[in-house]
Amino acid sequence: MRLNRYLARAGVASRRGADEIIAAGRVAVNGAAVTELGTTVDPASDRVELDGVPVTLPESLTYLIINKPAGYVVTMSDPQGRPTVSDLVPGAPAGVVPVGRLDAATDGLLILTNDGDLAYRVTHPSYELDKVYRVVARGVVTKESRRLLETGLDLEGRLTAPARIEVLSTEHHTTTAEITIHEGRKRQVRRMFEAVGHPVRSLTRIRVGPVGLGDLRPGTWRDLTEDELQALRIALGLENG
């Protein structure tokens, strides 16, 4: 197995991130530092260390989804002692971490895994994996606002990538819509709606690529099904369709 894949499998970094770590001379195999990017290792017999600390492969890869309630911070441990998503998956194997970010105030679908490669691809915009959010926003979203949201608007000097909006209802000075984006910039959906004058009242992620939230109850988790995992791997170019 190539060393970068080994490190990604171990949850250390993405494969590309692992290459940087290797090139920086931080990895040793059987006690000797390696910087050669093509290095291969035998997981059964070779000893791999990062900064002198042994790196072992998880016994198996774990893929979970949770329906995160608002108020939970997307991290496995919080120095400030706030509730975190690890409280929702108490028995998760070591190395299982949330994939990408959701604001504490946002609820909905969050994937957790110890597969570093898959995690990297889900979040990196170059893989263009759609994320779908249900948005309840103040005011009635006009055609012009919708066009701006869809074609791209300036957030901190950089245009957002094209998005898709489906308005589900406009009543009581409130718009409920679904927005599909593949970027994951900080507070992106909230900032996009704020930028067109419609502050977000509630935000729920309902889909990540081929994986939907379905009727998973808030605060609970389940394993990804084989079919979901396969579809996700195909969408991310990790497997041929």
Ligand code: URA
């Ligand atoms: N966009 C946001 O504004 N917040 C999230 O949590 C996710 C997307």
